[in-house]
Every structure is written in C-alpha cells, then in structure tokens.
Amino acid sequence: MLSWIFSSPSSPPPPPGTRLIPCSVPDLNIAQEWVYTVGLVVSAQLDPQKLQESLLMLIERKFPRAGARLAFRNGAYEFQIPDKFDAETPAASFTVERHTDPCPHRDTVLPSSAPSSTSKPTLIITPPPPLATLFRSPTCPQTLSAFLLPHVPLLHIHLSLYPADDNLTLIGVTMPHIAFDGVGIGVLLRAWTHVLNHSDGGDWARGVESVEGMPWDLVPFGDGDAARKQHDGVDDEEGEELCPARGWYPTTLRGTVTFIARMVYSQVCDPREVMLYVRVPKAWLKGVKAGIMEELLENARGGGGTRQREKGEEEEKEGEWVGSSDVLVAWWVKLLHVHRPPTDTTPLHVHMAKDLRPLRIFSPSHCSPSDPAAAASSDPLPLPATYINNAWCNFPALTAPVATLQRMSVGEVALRVRRAILGYTGAGGYSHSDVEGDNRRDVEAGRNNWATNILHDVAWLSTNANAQKIKTAQILPCPPDGDCLNLSNWRAAGFGGLDFGGGMVDDVDDQADSKKQAKVAFVHWYASSKASTPVPRRQVGTVLMEDEEVVWVGKMCGAGEAERVRRIWGDFVGA
Template identity: 40%
Template structure:
C-alpha cells in the first residue's frame, strides 16, 4: 500500500531520447506557426525526371549539409522536439520517397487541368484543380499525429512521372518547415542536381537555435511582455463571442472554396506605375512595391461587392520573414540557412470594409507599405513580439487575429522562395514529349494542406510563385462570397 501511495505522488520518470539521436527543442516560432498543419509543396515541372537521381542527390545533400531536414519530430517529456539521427541508413532514412511512373503524357484520360495554358492581359480566377493524388502517396502522413509516430522522417517526397512533366510533392509537418525553409532546401537540391560540388553548398548545422536568446531566464523580472502586436489575448467571454460570431459567418456561407488567381505582371506594372506617377505629381517621396499593389488590388476586388454602409473592421496580417532582420545575436541578421519556421506577422491598421470600396488602390497600397516600413524600422518591437512568444507557454496560447465582430485576413508570400526559378535539368530523364527548349523548370505550384483539426482558411491566402509573365496566388473564400465577386464583374472567372 505504501509503495502505491509513493508512486501516486512521485514525479514521473523522464523518458530518455532514442539512442543515436541528437535532440533540439522546437522553437516557440515553430509551435505557433500552424503546428498541427501538414503542408505539401507541390511542384509541376515541365520535363520527365529521373526519380532515382532525385532520391540519390537529396539523400546525399541531407546527410552532408541539412541533417535537420532528415530528422524526426517527437513529443517527449511534455516538449515538442526534433530528433536528428547521428547517422542515416536503410532503417533510418533521411527522407521517404515514393514513385509512380506513367508511361504516357499527362493531358489525357480526363485528368484535372493544370491552368498553365491560360493567357490574356487581365487577371483571372479559376477553381483549384485537385492534384493531390499526384503529389501525395497513400502512405503519406496527413497530420502532425502521423509524424509523431516512431521513426517517421520529416520529409516525404512523392514523384509522379509522365512523359511530358513531373509532379514533385514535398510533404512535411509545418512545425518543422516554413515555405522559405523549403525553398532553401530545394534550391540546394537543384544545385546539387546540376553538378555543383555539395561541399560548396552552404548548409545548416544540427544545433542551430536562433530563437533561444529570446527565451527569458526563469524567475527573472516581474514585467511580462505584451501580446504580440496585432493579436488579441481575450478572456473566456470575449473568446466565446469571437467564436460564435465566426461560426455564424460560416453558417451563412458554409462551403469554403479555394481558387487560384492569375495576375499578369504587365497588368501589375501598369497599376503600380500609375500610382507612382500620382505620388510624384503630389511631390511625395513615398513609394509602393509590387507586393503592396497586388494585395491592395486583390482586397479591393474581393470586398467591393459589400455594401457601402458595411463598416465591419478588416484586420490584415501580412506574414513576414524575420531571417533578414537585425534582431539576432549582436543585432545581426540570420547569416546561415535555416529551414525551420522564422516568420511573424505585420498587422496593418484595421480598415472598415467600406474603405476597400471607396479608397483607391494607391491609397490602400500606401497603407500596407507604411505598415511594413514601420515594422522593419522597429527591430526592438520585433524582439518584443518574439520575447512574448518565447515566454512561458505563450507559443501554445490561443490568440485571436481581431476582436469579436471583426473579420481578418492572413496573407503570405512565397515569392522569396523563388520556386519558379528552380532548375531540375540535372534530373531530367530524357526529352520525353517536351517541346520547349531550355531548363526543366517549375511551371506551377500547388500546395496541399491537411490537419486532424478543423482549419478554416477563408479570407486568407497568398502568393505561390511567379515566372517571367505572371504571379499566381491561392485564396480561400466562401462559395457564396466567390459568386458575389463574380457577379460584380471586376475580375474574369475562367
């Protein structure tokens, strides 16, 4: 009886790490960035690639330069962590590869149409094709829980090969990779495929923890940092109010639909040039970037069908990469490659819905540019946001993107990942049916997301890729909302 009482009140024994693994705790940024999400970065490449060459090269690259990419994610002793093998072998592979070989061209048998053949000078919207079957295998993990099983690699690569193109699905839990981290690994991979000496490719050390310095020492200081800017930490009643109002909007428009948006660069250039000419004529030294103009044009397009008396506040959050901000040790930038999460959000001062109908694209773009300039000029504020995130259990705290009754939009951009510039020519299996001369390049990016928990995306989206002619976005909205936008006639629906 006494032994039973003793075990009841004793501290549970700590679980040791698996043998042969080096452990690194997940950072607060990893834990706060859609940690339950599994993301497949789906690339469509205009050539028939050699799967064996792809697997051999990536395996060598991970083992020699990016061992963290070959790790596992685990929940041990109440903490999420990465477990990185000291050595890789057949039983502990750096990544899991699956391959499907189709000895035919893709465009047959009624397969989903990839919208790469679209042309025209005006932006257009089209429903997202269902390409998941070509980007994930049946055995691919679909949730964070799947990745937490023993010895499941962080990376699952699925290759579907046709005579005229290749689908390449790169699947990982979002707790381990952000889009720019994936882009860093893919860029190194294509360099190795093209014949670059792997020793000349800058990699990522096993023990890199750039956000560790933002974690306050225990029991030091009594002043707690405020919640990260633009987000809200509510009490129970306000949380309930927010959730009920959000659910009512979903009930009114229950079907969430994802669409791709094609924006010709020539169109975007002309709009930006008009804005810059107007600013110059006003004697202003301010400027707007193409990303500001793109987002201002898009939000004006999708909110203009709302009533001019609708003053619902819109809280816009722009995802930003902090790798290039002087916030790390000695106020320096992050000088080495980093594949894990390194993003925060810039909060644009909220606007009523009616402003997107009444204000010009130029005025809206300036609002976004000013918010970005102010954020970038305030490294102390960025450090404060990170310090809050890294304090106590704030990384796991539920915070809200706006107050009850407001609407919100989280917009990201993968442009800096440069997926459209990746050159897979070093893995080309042969000319196949490709008529275009030149490199085996990415012609389309199609993300696939999944989670064991409901993840409403409506109102949000971002830039996926760009090439010489167009920028591609994906956006999530309710089906009825899309129909109202279509009926207003300000953008072509293909």
C-alpha cells in the same frame, strides 16, 4: 529513505546515435499543428531515381536537420538528427505513383493553361483539385501526432508520374509546419535543383559540394527565456505578463463563441468551395506601381520641406514609397472585398507573415556557433540565408472597415501596408522582395525600435500559456465582430524559378532544351490537421509564385463569393 517517492521522474533519454536541437519559438507557431504540402507541377517527365538519390545526399551532407525526426520529450518538442543516414534511417521518405492515363485534373492542377490576357490580370475560378491524393501518398502522415511516431522522417516526397504524351510530373513535398516555413522549404528545394543541374552523369557529390548548407547546430532564436532577455525593452520579470503581440485581441467566452459562430455561418451559407486564382502580369503591376510612385512624389513635393539630416548622412529620396509587393497585396485585398455591400462596416484585419531572416536582430553567438570571431561580435546579425526552419512572425498589416477599404485607392492601401511594415520592422527591416533600386534603406536605421517590436512578439509567443489561449480562441486575430485575412507571400521562396531539368528521364527527346521545359509551371499548397484544430483555408490568401512574366495569387473561397467577385471583375480590373 522514501525520498525516491517524492523525486521527479527521470527524463527519458534520447535515442542513441542522435543529435538534439530544441524547436525554436517560431517553430511553435500558431500553425504548429498543421501538416502542409507544397505541390509542384512540372511540365516534364522526371526520373524518380535521380530525384531521390540527389535529395538524400544533399540532406545527409548539407542539411542534416531536414532529415531529423520530430519528438516530444520532457514537455518540449525537439529535432532528433540521426548521426548516420542509411536504408534503415532514410533522410526523407520517397513514394512514387505511376499512371497509365493522362492526368484527369490537368486543368485544375495547371490553371495557367487556361486562356489568359497578356496585358492585364486574369481571373481563374476552378474546383479545388484533390490535392491530398495527387500530392500525398496513402502512407503520408496527415497530422502532427503522426510525425511524432518513431522513425518518421520530417520530409515526405511523393511523385505522381504521367505518360509521355501528358508530359507532366507532380511533386508533393509534405512536412510538419513545426519544422519548416515556406521560405525555408524553398531554400532546400533550390539547393536540390542546383544539385540536379550541376552534377555530371549522376555524380551528385559534385553538385552537393557546390551548395552552401545549414549548420546542424544553428539555433538563432535560443530558447524562450533567451528570447525575453535579448532586449531591454522586453520585460521578463517573473510574474509580470507581457502584453499580447500586436494584432491579437484577448476576448471573453461570449466573444469566442461569436467569432466561431460567424465563421461557421459563412461556410454553411456558402458551402461549396472553389479556388480563386489571379494571374498578374509583372508589366501591368510595374505600371500600377509607377503611377502610385508618381502620385507620392507629387505629394512629397507639394508638402514642402524635408526631414533634418545628420551631418555626413547620405542624401535619400524624399517622400514615401511603396514596393511591388505592397501594391500587389493592396490590389489583392481590395479584390477579395470589392463585392461586399458598400455599407458593410465590418472591421477587416489583415495579417501578413514577415520573413525574419534578413533582419539584424539575432545574437552573433546564435547565428555563427562555429565562427568564434563572428560569435564574439556585439552587433546583431541577420540569419544565414540557408536557414530552413521557421523564421517568421505575423504582424497586422491593415485594419479598416470593409466600406472604407472599398473607397480607398490601391495606392492608399499600398502605402498603409508599407507604413505597417516599416512600423513593425523599421527602415532596415525588409524582406528579399520588398525593396527595389533606390528605395533600399540603411539596415542600421531605427534598429532599436523594430528589434524591440519583434522581440516582444517572439517573447510573447514563447509562452505555452499564450499558445494555448490562441489554440482555444481565448485570443483572437481580430475582434469577435471582425473579419480576419492572413496573407502569405511565397515570392521569396522562389518556387517559380525551380528547374528540375537535371532530373529528367534520359530518353527524352531534345535534351538540349530539356531544362527549359522542366521548370515549375505552378505551385499548390494543402494543409491538414487533427479534427479539433481544422485549417481555416478560407481565411488564408497566398502569393503563390512568380516567374519572369507573371505573379500568381490564390485563395479558397465559397462558390457564391467567387461568383460575386467574377461579376464585378471587369469593372474592377478596368477591362
């Protein structure tokens, strides 16, 4: 009779008229508390109505999960996708701010306008622009908890429009990190610009129908328990704790205090923050890579002998290799630490975010829920290229004392980065920009090893206990006495190739050339969070974008540190 007293409380029902998708393990990542903004700088006048109408239709018909609401229900985060989008339930929030005066922050918003060398990298140090006010509206959610309020869309688009003679439009795309990663939002933005440029006279439906969308029910990672059981190499016995993901270090209270105190001390000693950008010409990068490859080829020839090949196996290039991204990362990491004393033995731990989409580690039943034939296959599949939610994992790319890093050549560092990538993902585990030409490897090679590695990390990260340990610094990305640098590579997101020409205002002169003048000229990122979990921007470096000629990298740092980098810049770059 009193059983109702001891029974579990009933689960709150979801809102009527919604479809539910649980947040996956990568969604619940170490940056899940962040709200981040991708800030696109376009040197053109854009029409807000065209942008809004095209994006809303695209989300409604092709990417309904991008129009979901975030909820925390029954102890878990989930996406609640409305069955119908309308004025009461918009697929995204749009705000517009029209300015009568030219942009006062043009030189910091568009650093590419600064004088630059065409043959060698160019260092640009600027004050950080007020990204929060330029790319976000006053009503834009600033924290994860604000996105959990009822009726709040995942996407908030803010347009800053400037006078015709300024020829500038700023597009802020704000979202919770729990819903999108950089490559995922790049998928949606590329689809958006495709619609703008493939629709006649505002007939957005034509452009939308030519876009491949993302199925609303695509759940490639399953739930946390499924992640543990996808591979025999991942131990899921009850009561047995998995080893930490590679690159993470359990610590004591003393270690936690030491780690936090070192971070705070470095900021107190150098409080004024600046943005450090480098414009890297692709021709220069190609030349550096060619020199490294020539040296590696000579080493391979001098070593004599080759690996044994299976009967019938195709011939491969002998020796090791590096990609252009490896060379860029190696050069970038060395630049950020070349100003340190040559006796500095502080251990440096470099983590890189790895895009998991191209890797053949996913269950066919999860990747192709609407394709019975594909779902019945036993072979793991890569993710559909249209997957917009988080699909990444951090891995340790480089560990070395600072002094050792300074003595190493760019080629040596690049090779260590490439070995780390192959050790983590195997010969077949490459991202879209890692591998070029004859260096493409068989995606089947070494699958068991890298699948075990990645699935172990996914399983470890899937437990709430481990996530809480990371949040409270009981597990660190480096030893307490070390330095950590997190690198993100947005080349695969394709921000530099976005063309908003189809969204220009109708009265712009020279319409025939409008598309050429509506490409993204620069991209910024900005993140916010609640006060108890601040965003460590000084510990994050980003490959921001690339176009036909250059690659841009950037990092926030103290003004004193930036000045020390500037002083040695000429010697470092070989000017």
